[in-house]
Amino acid sequence: MYLVxxxxxxxxxxxxxxxxxxxxEEGYLEGKSCIVSWCFGHLAEYVPPDSYDERFTRWLYEDLPIIPEEWKLAVSKDKKEQFYILKKLLNRPDIEFVVNACDAGREGELIFKHVYDLSGSKKPVKRLWISSLESSSILEGMEHLKAGETYHNLAEAAVCRAQADWLVGMNATRAYTTKYFKKLAVGRVQTPTLAMLVERQKQISGFKKEKYFNVVLDCDGLIAEKKKIFDVEEAERVWKTCQGSEAIVEKVESKEKTVKPPKLYDLTTLQREANRIYGMTAQQTLNAAQSLYEQKLITYPRTDSQYLTSDMEETAKQVIRKIHEKYQLMGPFDQPKTPEVKKVLNDKKVSDHHAIIPTVELAEFDFSKLREWEQKILFLIAVHTVEAMGEDHVFMEIEVEVRCQDEIFKAKGKVVKQIGWKLYEECFKNDDGLAIENPADAGKDSIPKVEADHKFYNVSAVKTEHFTAPPKPYSEDTLLAAMETAGNKEFEEDTEKKGLGTPATRAGIIEKLIASQYAVRKGKQILPTEDGKVLIDILPDFLKSATMTAEWENQLLEMEQGKMAPGQFMTGIEKLLSMMLNHCDSIPEEETRRFQKKESVGTCPVCGGLVYEGKKNFYCGNRACDFCLWKENKYLQSMEKDMDARMAAELLKNGSVHVKDLYSRKKDLYFEADLHMEADENGRVTFSLSFPKKKTTKKNKRK
Structure with a gap:
């Protein structure tokens, strides 16, 4: 018996x-010789600091850095039942070995490892590594299971990535929150990404537009331009001199140009095009692609490869045939040309997973069962797959130079010789999804045919006014591209680059920035908020460096390949924490008060923000935190006492305060005691009393 x-x-x-x-069965499926169960994603994750030591419940700068000597995992409450089922299965005497069938990537390796380690199981592990959930792919994978040890380096990289994110996130967030008395969330990858958004916004805000002029000649239908004249007097002179003058064709150049088909989709490119064509967010695209994968309609989506392996040549031909049969891209009459499959085959450029393509399962699938976004993403992948194996797009580029009054004007045009793969771009322009070119678009880029020395008489000249444009704000498309190539200039030419995050995590990083209210979506644009700008303003360069974070991703890749030891990577992260704390130590006291608008009564025990007195309570100034001390609360009012500023300050400083004039209805007397406060991670407060050694007397008994 074996367990999957x-x-x-x-x-x-x-x-x-x-x-x-x-x-x-409850939580699993059973056969004659096998059991199959599941994880519900991340069943177990690293515990927060207060699980290591209760003192970490309060955010104190002097407790940093927090670096666990032995990392602890905990199962989330809503998944405990499934974990105990897995634990029992993993330790069943009749189970000979376990098959790790979690998603074939870094995160899948981590999900399995955490559950396996927590269960205490010592069963041998084998690995199912597949790129499709088609029955044939699963069957082949099960027949060629690999030893779990083969993926030891991948698991180590996954663990280091998770621990590094914990260390940077927990320590940097607590450090800057307690220094500035305001909740400031810092992340290993999200902060450099935010820095790119802020830098782009600075470029836009600081941009000074300049006016320039173009002078346009109409030479019997041939439109030639002299562009970007910044001197208004010069533009005026050229325009007036050329108006009604003669012009002569100085030069005609024709060059044949070829545009190769696009590569197949990796996840980032798919997300970028889905954003550009459909306006979908990266997360929406990932969710739709993951669902299509689980329905056996596409191959594994979390890939960074844009090629197929050479042994997939026949599979690729079958897939193209099924796409045409299902979607009828060429209409019912025209037959598609034979796909040029060899263009997308490259064993050297496929590591863990090949590019994203549809499976042959789509031919028999009822698309009405798919949600709208899933249908759109499947169609996008299908059409793109056909494009990638299509013919080259070939055209003649024609450039004409016209001289008028010793000024050179230029005209450009092109004539398509072979539309090739670009015909399939029409699928997204036509309501019926067919690859049919609109007759109105045919020849739209052409120019009148002319030859050298041809003369034009009485040409018409027009001066047009324009302004230089600032850089455009990031869209999801362009931000993903920037994340993918971040730090590339600083790497050696042959370095295998990863940029900020991985294809599987970039969508989540963008969503975190928006959830933290450091960035906001405005249409297709992603803009930093004022809070986001302030955060980047106060952080040191090394915490917002795209190059450093990209280098970490590169090191994780080297770890996967066995070229870097985990200890070496984690030492680098710990050095970063030291740099960060040194920077915090050097922050001037007046700078730490930049967010403080009025006098506080103390520091929040939950998030480290400043606590202020309000009309009815003492509240945390961090809007994301729910901690407060009510002046009139049930616990104290039962003893006829209200919370005052002195009591609140002492509670926030020491966790307790000595209180006099408490009244006991039962004994009908006043007494004094130490009031203790406990606050949980959600800001909920509980009180308790303890009594000083000296006993109270009844001399204050009510009359």
Whole structure:
């Protein structure tokens, strides 16, 4: 008997159908010789600091850095039931070995490792590594299971990535929050990404537009221009001199140009094009692609490769045929040309997973079962796959130079010789999704045919006014591109670059920035908020460096390949924490008060923000924090006492305060005691009393 553990129930079901595990049990499926269960994504994650030591419940700068000696994992409350099922299965005496069938990538490796380690199991591990949930792919993968140890380096890289994010996020967030008395969230990858948004906004805000002029000649239908004349007097002179004059064709050049088909999709390119064509966010695209993968309609989406392996040549031909059959891209009459499959085959450029393509399953699938976004993403992938194996787009580029009054004007045009793969771009312009060129667009870039020395008489000249344009704000498309290439200039030419994050994590990084209210979507644009700008303003360069973060991603890749030891990577992260704390130590006291608008009564025990007195309570100045001390609260009012500023200040400073004039209704007397306060991570406050050694007397008994 062997146990298969997948990442999600839907994937488990697909595997179970292939290997014959059809009997439904609580939390798993069972067959004659196998059991298939699932994880519900990340079942276990690293615990927060206060789980290591209760004193970390309060955010104190002097407690930093927090670096666990031994990392602890905890299962989230809503997933405990499934974890205990897995734990029991992983330790069943009749289970000979375990198959890790979580998604074939860094995160899938981490999900399995955390569950396996927490279970205490010592069963041998084998790895199912597939790029498609088609039955044939699962069957082949199960017949060629790899030893779990083969992916040891990948698991180490996954662990280091998760621990590095914890260390930087927890320590930097607490450090800057306690220094500035305001909740400031800092992340290893999200902060450099935010820095790019802020820098772009600075470029836009600081841009000074300049006026310039173009002079346009109409030479019997040939439109030639002299562009970007910044001197108004010069533009005026050229315009007036040329108006009604003669012009002569100085030069005609024709060059044949070829545009190769695009590469197949990796995840980032898919997300960029879905944003450009459909306006979808990166997260929406990832969610739709993951769902299509689980429904066996596309191959594994979390890939950074844009090629297929050479052994997939016949598969690729079948897929192209099925796409045409299903979508009828050429209409019912025209037959598609034979796909040029070899253009997308390159074993050297496929590491863990090949590019994203549809599977042959789409031919029989009822598309009405798909949600709208899923249908759009599947169509986008299908058409793009056909484009990638299409013919080259070939055109003649024609450049004409016209001389008029010793001024040179230029005209450009082109004539398409072979439309090739670009015909399929029409699928997104036509309502019926067909690859048919609009007759109105034919020849739109052409120019009148002329020859050298041809003369034009009484030409018409027009002066037009323009302004230089600032850089455009980032869209999801351009931000993903910037994240992918961040730091590239600083790397050696042959370095295998990763940029900020990975294809699988970039969407989540953008969503975190928006959830933290450091960035906001405005149409297709992603803009930094005022809070985002301020955060980047106060942080040191090394925490917002895209180059440093890209270098870490590169080191994680080297770790996957066995070229870097985990300890070496983590030492670098710990050095970064030291640099960060040294920077915090050097912040002038007046600078730390930049967010303080009025006198505070103390520091919030939950987030480290400043606590202020309001009309009815003492509240945390951090809007994201719910901590407060009510002046009239049930606990104290039962003893006929209200919270005052002195009591609040002492509670925030020491966690307790000595209170006099408390009244006991039961004993009908006044007494004094130490009031203690505890606040949980959600800001909920509980009180308790303890009594000083000296006993109270009844001399203050009510009359």
């Amino acid at each position: 553990i997948a990442e999600k129930p839907s994937v488990s079901k697909a595997i179970a159908e292939v290997i014959g595990a059809s009997k439904k």
